[in-house]
Structures are given as C-alpha cells and as structure tokens.
Amino acid sequence: MVSLLRGFPYALQTPHSGYHWDGSDRRFFEGWYYRVTLPECGQTFAFMYSIEDPTGGKPHSGGAAQILGPDDQYLCRTFPDVERFWAWKDALGLGHWGTTDLTQSPTELHPDLFDQHIQQGYQGTATWHQGKLSDPGSGQTAQWQYEIQPVYGWGNTNRPQQSTAGWLSQFQIFEPGWQILMAHGLATGWIDWNGDRYSFTQAPAYSEKNWGGAFPQRWFWLNCNAFDNQPDLALTAGGGRRGVLWWMESVAMVGIHYQGKFYEFVPWNSEVHWEIHPWGYWQMQAQNAQFEVELVGTTTHPGTPLRAPTEQGLIFACRDTMKGELTLRLWENRLSGKQLLLEATSYLCGLEVGGPWEGVWRSQVE
Structure with a gap:
C-alpha cells in the first residue's frame, strides 16, 4: 500500500476534497467528518476533526478530534501542536499526531507503521x-x-x-464553505470503544467537510444513509445563516442519491423551505420543476453537545444525535400530477442544530 488514496476512483472525487489553508495568518479553520453506521446493532460512530489557525502561535491555534459513539456517547482529544498536523492539498488526506516516538515531519503512514508508532492520533x-x-x-x-x-x-x-454550494464555492464568497465528500460508501473493518470491539463489513459510511475564516450564526443538518430496506439511498440536507461578502443570508439545500441518480434541491434551482425547532423536530420541503421532496426528522433523545470552531475557538456550540427518526418522500411532477417515487424511513438519522437558538426557525421569517 504505497498510498492510502491512490486506489480511489477519481471520477468520484468531489471538488474541495483537498486542504484549503493558503498559508496566511488570517483567522481560519477546517473541519472533517467521517461516519460509520451499524444497522445490525443500531449504533453509529461519527468522527470529527478540526484544525484552527494553523499558522500557529495564536490564541485558538490547534487541532482536535471528537467522536460521537454508541448511544451518543462523547470522546474528545485536543492536539495543541499544529506542526504535527498534515493534509493533502489536491485530495482528501489528513492526520494529526499526538503521542509518538517518531521525530520526522508528520505524513501519511502505512497502517502498520501508524499502529506501531502513533499512540495518540488519527489519519x-x-x-x-x-x-x-x-x-x-x-x-x-x-x-x-x-x-x-x-x-x-x-x-x-x-x-x-x-x-455542494455550487461553482461559486471556488471563490472566497461564502463563509464557511461546505462540501459533501462522499454521500455514501461502504466501510469494512473494526472500531474499539472502551474495550468493546465492533466489527463490520460493508457498513454505510459518509464524509463531509467545512472550512473558512468566518462562522455561521446558526445552522441545522439532517443526514442518513442507513434507511430501512433501502440500501441504495443517501440523504444530506441542511441550512444556516452564513456570511456572503458583507451581508448575511439564510440558505438551505437537500441532496438525495438514489439508484444511481442525484436529486438536488438548492437555492438556484428550487424553492427550499424549513421549520426547525430548537430541538426535537426538523421539517423541510423543497420543489423544482421536476421533483418535490419532504423530510421530517424527530427525536426523543436528548442529544449530545459537541464542540465546533467559532470566533471564540473550539467550544460547545451544537447538539447532535445519531438516533433520529426520519421520513423521506420524493415525488416527480408529471402532466398527470405528482407521482410518488420514493417513501423511506430510518431510525438512524443524524440530526443537528448549531449556534444560538431562539424559538422555532421558519424559512419565511428571518
């Protein structure tokens, strides 16, 4: 295994897969999210990595790794030394070394070498x-x-x-940027959580990232690729109030992959509406000339507070559960009327709200 990436089907690599830091000392963060869902036992592992102000020597300079584990349990470890972080500019590849006996500059390691020499860290x-x-x-x-x-x-x-945010994402217009790296994949291997080993073969996997020098005021997110009796279905939806040059705007989107086809509902091709409660209820509707979608996510779980990069550094700023219940309906608009293409449910949906939250957030009301 010369490289862990080079067997990747290049046709599936998304824009913005590489590291975005330009080497300047402006306020900057980049975050990555990996997830594996285990439908057999009803559990999910979500891994969240971040690097802030990688130039070093600033109040918020450093990295972190967070895990949302079984039953929404939480583990966090910080990596203060930015010099031990590495990432590829042209493709998805990153890591951070904590405790190690290696003195070389950090880089991708063969899995066996990583296992032998890295006591704290990830790649x-x-x-x-x-x-x-x-x-x-x-x-x-x-x-x-x-x-x-x-x-x-x-x-x-x-x-x-x-x-994910359209072709304008290549310019520093939207802050932060957001990119789904892999809407759906299959993971094979193992995860050990406090001595309990979870082994899996072709389990649903997902990854995304965000980056920038500014931070959303508040946001919401729904994500699922472990639906009941629908192994070839993946959903990512979300929205937030973000900076656009010198003003703020509220935007949202829904993306569905199903049977080889991508259904995209974004502000430039669809009407997107939402009603999101401070916790417990997420509802979205979107429609364009061809299709219409409705999402309803709910949870009775309390959720787990997670840290997120903010102007004040990495602090508790959002709440997540991986045990959300979701109903998804997708219609096609035909001359004879709406035709239901898909109705799917899940009890393993990721649900999140972030930022300061006051009352119900409806898309018609800013």
Missing part, C-alpha cells in the same frame, strides 16, 4: 481511516481501522462531481 483518506484516542480525564478510549469503498460522491454517477 484518514477517501479509502482508509484509522486512529487511537484516549481521554485521561474520563478514562474513555477508542481505536479504529477500516477501509472505505466510495459509492456516491456528490452528483450523478459517471458524471463530474459537484460542489
């Missing part, structure tokens, strides 16, 4: 993900190694993959 690409974390305060530990077989990037199969 991930589009096709491989491994790491070791422990929290001395709580005594929690996690180790993981698994391969990833990408199925859907972000777009139609056998077509160029798309920027």
Whole structure:
C-alpha cells in the first residue's frame, strides 16, 4: 500500500476534497467528518476533526478530534501542536499526531507503521481511516481501522462531481464553505470503544467537510444513509445563516442519491423551505420543476453537545444525535400530477442544530 488514496476512483472525487489553508495568518479553520453506521446493532460512530489557525502561535491555534459513539456517547482529544498536523492539498488526506516516538515531519503512514508508532492520533483518506484516542480525564478510549469503498460522491454517477454550494464555492464568497465528500460508501473493518470491539463489513459510511475564516450564526443538518430496506439511498440536507461578502443570508439545500441518480434541491434551482425547532423536530420541503421532496426528522433523545470552531475557538456550540427518526418522500411532477417515487424511513438519522437558538426557525421569517 504505497498510498492510502491512490486506489480511489477519481471520477468520484468531489471538488474541495483537498486542504484549503493558503498559508496566511488570517483567522481560519477546517473541519472533517467521517461516519460509520451499524444497522445490525443500531449504533453509529461519527468522527470529527478540526484544525484552527494553523499558522500557529495564536490564541485558538490547534487541532482536535471528537467522536460521537454508541448511544451518543462523547470522546474528545485536543492536539495543541499544529506542526504535527498534515493534509493533502489536491485530495482528501489528513492526520494529526499526538503521542509518538517518531521525530520526522508528520505524513501519511502505512497502517502498520501508524499502529506501531502513533499512540495518540488519527489519519484518514477517501479509502482508509484509522486512529487511537484516549481521554485521561474520563478514562474513555477508542481505536479504529477500516477501509472505505466510495459509492456516491456528490452528483450523478459517471458524471463530474459537484460542489455542494455550487461553482461559486471556488471563490472566497461564502463563509464557511461546505462540501459533501462522499454521500455514501461502504466501510469494512473494526472500531474499539472502551474495550468493546465492533466489527463490520460493508457498513454505510459518509464524509463531509467545512472550512473558512468566518462562522455561521446558526445552522441545522439532517443526514442518513442507513434507511430501512433501502440500501441504495443517501440523504444530506441542511441550512444556516452564513456570511456572503458583507451581508448575511439564510440558505438551505437537500441532496438525495438514489439508484444511481442525484436529486438536488438548492437555492438556484428550487424553492427550499424549513421549520426547525430548537430541538426535537426538523421539517423541510423543497420543489423544482421536476421533483418535490419532504423530510421530517424527530427525536426523543436528548442529544449530545459537541464542540465546533467559532470566533471564540473550539467550544460547545451544537447538539447532535445519531438516533433520529426520519421520513423521506420524493415525488416527480408529471402532466398527470405528482407521482410518488420514493417513501423511506430510518431510525438512524443524524440530526443537528448549531449556534444560538431562539424559538422555532421558519424559512419565511428571518
């Protein structure tokens, strides 16, 4: 295994898969999200990595790794030394070394070498993900190694993959940027959580990222690729108030991959509406000339507070559960009327709200 990425089907690599930091000392963060869902036991593992102000020497400079584990349990480990972070500019590849006996500059390692020499840290690409974390305060530990077989990037199969926020994403207009890296994939390997080993073969996997020098005021997110009796279905939806040059705007989108086709509902091709409660209820509707979609996500779980990069650094700023209930309906608009193409449900949907939240957020009311 010369490289953990080079076997990746290039046609599925999305725009913005590489590291965005330009080397300047402006306020900057980049975050990555990997997830594996295990329908057999009804559990999910979500891994969140971040680097802030990588030039170093600033109040918020440093990295972190967070895991949302079984039953929404939480583990966090910080990596203060930005010099031990690495990432590829041209493709998805990153890692951060904590405790190690290596003195070389950090880089991708063969999995066996990583296992031998890295006591705290992680590395991930589009096709491989491994790491070791422990929290001395709580005594929690996690180790993981698994391969990833990408199925859907972000777009139609056998077509160029798309920027999640459209072609303007290549310019520093929207802050932060957001890119789904892999809407759906299949993971094979194992995760050890506090001594309990979860082994899996072709489990649903997902990855995304965000980056920028500014931060959304508030946001929401729904994500699922473990539907009941629908193994070839993946949903990512979300919205937020973000900066656009010198003003703020509220935007939202819905993206569905199903049976090789991509259904995209974004502000430039659809009407998108939402009603999101501070916790417990997420409802979205979107329609364009061809299709219409409705999402309803609910949860009775309390959720888990997670840290997120903010102007004040990495602080608790959002709440997540991986045990959300979701109903998805997709229609096609025909001359004879609306035709239901798909109705799907899940009890393993990721649901999130972030930022300061006051009352119900409806799209018609700013």
